[in-house]
Amino acid sequence: xxxxxxxIRTLEARGTLIPLQKEAIARLKIVEREYRPGEDxxxxxxxxxxxxxxxxxxxxxxxxxxxxxxxxxxxxxxxDLPDLQALFLKRMDHSLAAASESVIAxxxxxxxxxxxxxxxxxxxxxxxxxxxxxxxxxxxxxVNIGRRDAVRRTAHILCELMFxxxxxxxxxxxxxxxxxxxxxxxxxxxxxxxxxxxxxxxLREKKLISLRQGLLTIHxxxxxxxxxxxxxxxLHLK
Amino acid sequence: xxxxxxxIRTLEARGTLIPLQKEAIARLKIVEREYRPGEDxxxxxxxxxxxxxxxxxxxxxxxxxxxxxxxxxxxxxxxDLPDLQALFLKRMDHSLAAASESVIAxxxxxxxxxxxxxxxxxxxxxxxxxxxxxxxxxxxxxVNIGRRDAVRRTAHILCELMFxxxxxxxxxxxxxxxxxxxxxxxxxxxxxxxxxxxxxxxLREKKLISLRQGLLTIHxxxxxxxxxxxxxxxLHLK
DNA sequence: CGCGCTATTGAGAGAGCTCAATGTGCGTGG
DNA sequence: CCACGCACATTGAGCTCTCTCAATAGCGCG
Numbered sequence: 271x272x273x274x275x276x277x278i279r280t281l282e283a284r285g286t287l288i289p290l291q292k293e294a295i296a297r298l299k300i301v302e303r304e305y306r307p308g309e310d311x312x313x314x315x316x317x318x319x320x321x322x323x324x325x326x327x328x329x330x331x332x333x334x335x336x337x338x339x340x341x342x343x344x345x346x347x348x349x350d351l352p353d354l355q356a357l358f359l360k361r362m363d364h365s366l367a368a369a370s371e372s373v374i375a376x377x378x379x380x381x382x383x384x385x386x387x388x389x390x391x392x393x394x395x396x397x398x399x400x401x402x403x404x405x406x407x408x409x410x411x412x413v414n415i416g417r418r419d420a421v422r423r424t425a426h427i428l429c430e431l432m433f434x435x436x437x438x439x440x441x442x443x444x445x446x447x448x449x450x451x452x453x454x455x456x457x458x459x460x461x462x463x464x465x466x467x468x469x470x471x472x473l474r475e476k477k478l479i480s481l482r483q484g485l486l487t488i489h490x491x492x493x494x495x496x497x498x499x500x501x502x503x504x505l506h507l508k
Numbered sequence: 509x510x511x512x513x514x515x516i517r518t519l520e521a522r523g524t525l526i527p528l529q530k531e532a533i534a535r536l537k538i539v540e541r542e543y544r545p546g547e548d549x550x551x552x553x554x555x556x557x558x559x560x561x562x563x564x565x566x567x568x569x570x571x572x573x574x575x576x577x578x579x580x581x582x583x584x585x586x587x588d589l590p591d592l593q594a595l596f597l598k599r600m601d602h603s604l605a606a607a608s609e610s611v612i613a614x615x616x617x618x619x620x621x622x623x624x625x626x627x628x629x630x631x632x633x634x635x636x637x638x639x640x641x642x643x644x645x646x647x648x649x650x651v652n653i654g655r656r657d658a659v660r661r662t663a664h665i666l667c668e669l670m671f672x673x674x675x676x677x678x679x680x681x682x683x684x685x686x687x688x689x690x691x692x693x694x695x696x697x698x699x700x701x702x703x704x705x706x707x708x709x710x711l712r713e714k715k716l717i718s719l720r721q722g723l724l725t726i727h728x729x730x731x732x733x734x735x736x737x738x739x740x741x742x743l744h745l746k
Numbered sequence: 747c748g749c750g751c752t753a754t755t756g757a758g759a760g761a762g763c764t765c766a767a768t769g770t771g772c773g774t775g776g
Numbered sequence: 777c778c779a780c781g782c783a784c785a786t787t788g789a790g791c792t793c794t795c796t797c798a799a800t801a802g803c804g805c806g
Contacts, residue, residue: 331647333647333651335651335655335656335737336655336656336660336737340655341650341651341654341655343647343651344647355640355643355644358633358636358640359637359640359641359644359744361741361744363644363647363648363741363742363744364647370751370752388629391626394632395596398636398639399596399597401636401639401640401643402593402597402639403597404643405593405639405642405643405646406593406597406601408643408646408647408649409569409571409581409601409602409646411646411650412579412581412646412649412650412653412698413571413573413579413581415650415654415698416695416697416698417573417574417577417578417579417698418573419793419794420793420794451751451752451753452752452753453751453752459654460650460653460654460655461794461795462794462795462796463752463753464754464755464794464795464796464797465794465795467753467754467755468754468755470753471754471755482753483803499573499574503599503601504601506597506599506601608783608784657762658761658762689784689785690784690785691784699762699763700762700763700764702762702763702764702786702787703761703762703763705785705787706762706786706787708785709786709787721771
């Protein structure tokens with residue numbers, strides 16, 4: 271029963287589920303699999319036949335461009351469905367990988383999702399909504415990379431991650447477990463590793479954050495939000 | 509009857525419509541409205557009660573950040589549904605404006621869209637698919653802004669726009685009408701106006717493109733695609 | 747104990763930015 | 777029909793934010 275609990279929490283943070291729907295989700299036949307740090311869950315060009323729900327760990331989407339330059343386009347946390355779009359966009363146009371910690375993912379066959387959608391239009395709407403929120407986050411990332419300098423940009427992504435972890439009950443106090451390295455951050459922010467390190471240093475020296483060994487802590491939420499110009503409206507949480 | 513033809517062409521470029529579905533779309537009650545260059549169609553914070561189908565002209569989505577820095581997150585061309593997400597994400601988290609030419613937009617009440625979705629699950633899937641493709645384009649923009657230098661980045665967006673115009677029959681030969689200025693491009697690419705001008709100059713001097721008075725022409729498609737590292741897979745066209 | 751991954755710091759180089767001036771085309775009023 | 781205003785495009789020049797190269801440090805694990 272515990273299996274898809276994270277997914278249910280994620281759905282409830284963004285919409286409403288009645289008990290019957292939770293039961294239907296809990297009844298889904300899933301295959302759990304563990305992935306090593308850095309391992310790909312799906313590769314660009316794949317045609318997945320099931321969708322993934324993250325149960326544990328951090329996952330990111332990425333594309334390699336030019337001569338090995340990597341751009342991360344999203345981070346995903348437990349409860350997320352990072353490849354739901356493959357339900358209707360058959361071919362993967364990007365890859366999905368486990369971040370610095372081993373990841374446990376539930377594979378849900380497309381067939382059973384489709385079946386669920388057919389019988390429950392409201393749940394279908396909620397899943398659609400989830401993909402729309404993904405898109406809203408992508409837009410915010412465009413804004414972040416396009417128009418904020420390195421320190422604000424770094425601050426913004428940390429605000430987003432903490433906010434999302436909180437929304438699904440994965441943060442306690444001001445801390446949450448986030449197994450991402452500075453290399454991940456640099457590839458997500460379109461910055462160099464060195465510059466991310468210096469931006470983090472600046473935030474650290476202002477006593478706003480600490481990030482080490484997979485633990486993100488925000489000591490000065492208010493000031494960080496101010497620097498980042500962070501407005502959580504785009505996350506469309508309840 | 510001519511009203512929503514651009515929308516039908518856009519849908520058919522990304523999925524299949526049977527005659528019955530086209531008729532249902534053609535029967536939708538719409539209100540057409542014209543917008544002056546620069547005018548907002550929708551503003552951040554609005555709660556739209558209808559969705560927009562662009563019939564003529566170029567539209568863009570944007571957000572203002574910090575001290576008036578604008579980031580454009582998408583361009584939209586005739587046939588596009590640039591605010592379809594508002595169907596399930598009630599509050600707009602960004603604005604929508606007409607580019608340099610007057611725009612004609614059809615307003616389709618959410619009620620009639622919802623009704624259509626309820627009675628036609630396949631059409632619902634196609635519209636869902638449309639929003640997923642939007643998201644794929646957002647991802648590509650993240651990659652473009654995050655990891656490509658100015659010239660490649662500029663080349664890439666021009667490839668995308670031309671490709672999309674072609675897909676809905678709005679390009680002839682190597683030219684298409686695109687009423688966007690260098691200011692729009694700079695806000696879309698996360699570059700300064702001056703630098704976009706210089707990037708365009710470089711592409712122009714290599715005899716690859718020309719862009720003036722709202723007409724984009726690509727003289728060296730192959731070389732441009734090469735420079736841009738452009739792969740249209742992310743547009744998920746048929 | 748040493749390898750490998752991640753983080754940190756220094757320093758020089760460069761892509762892209764800002765400020766500022768000039769050019770160009772078009773619509774409008776006299 | 778011409779002068780003017782306005783929006784957009786172009787070019788020059790100096791500056792700065794961010795990058796790359798390179799070296800060092802810290803930590804966990806076999």
